Amino acid sequence: MMRGSCRPEEGVKRGAWTSQEDKLLSEYIAAHGLGRWRSLPKNAGLNRCPKSCRLRWLNYLRPGIKRGNITEEEEELIIRLHNLLGNRWSLIAGRLPGRTDNEIKNYWNTCLRKKATGEFPKKHHPRCSAGDEEPGGGRATASLVIRTKAHRCTRFVVKNQVADVASDLPEPPIPVASDDSGFRQNLYLQMVSPPPLEFDVDGFFTHHGVQNSSSSTRGDYYFFGCGSRATAGAGEGEDAIADLPDEDGFLIDGDSEREDLLQFLAAESVGH
């Protein structure tokens, strides 16, 4: 059974949406609200599969969506969040009002990935910010990319190497994990002193793995309860131990960026 997929033999239309279809979908949702995607196409008079309708709404028709013109501030935030979260586009998008995960994913793949890895596009693209082509201007450092197969994100714990900075951290908030949106708003990082915590906490333990260019595994980072439904990749089912990208055990290289990280963590905790 192809649950959740749209089978071509069902005769539903595929490909680009017409303005008429957009109008039908927008009007239907305005009148009946979100949800019930399964029955929406039929009720709205659309010859589309439910997933296609949902995607069109979320990525294009939803009110408040900003399109194009990603600012330098947004770009910087995307890079930093990607360093922290990896390819968890929905989480990153949640920090960028009006941006969709699809747009950020595309922007990363077309503009920022090369920048972040030190590669530079052959051509300048209007959407990419100025200076992309300047070799040496990008961040060529390896980033910690954590891929998860999780249920709910509760905490990201970094142990060791933190005695000198732990006092700078605010009291961590109590995460609210009753639903995805609440969870997203409460993702945060927490630094703790050794010994490492155990996992399988109240059923929130998650299988997860780590994608990193480095193959070394040091038990300095512990990651648990990180809520993504992402496919786990090679690390699926492993214990919650992350690789380290650098020598001193921090997510981001450099003392100044460490300060940035601390500020980021503090900002994450405020108001949540």
Place this chain on the structure above:
DNA sequence: AAGATTTCCAACCGCACCCCG
């Protein structure tokens, strides 16, 4: 000017999780 090549991004695909009966 026109064909070839590259790039972008909207849309699709398949998997995983949540919820409810």
Place this chain on the structure above:
DNA sequence: ACGGGGTGCGGTTGGAAATCT
């Protein structure tokens, strides 16, 4: 406890547009 419907997520694809030769 289990199964199925509903939904969300990240990865991938393919057509269109932009650029190059």
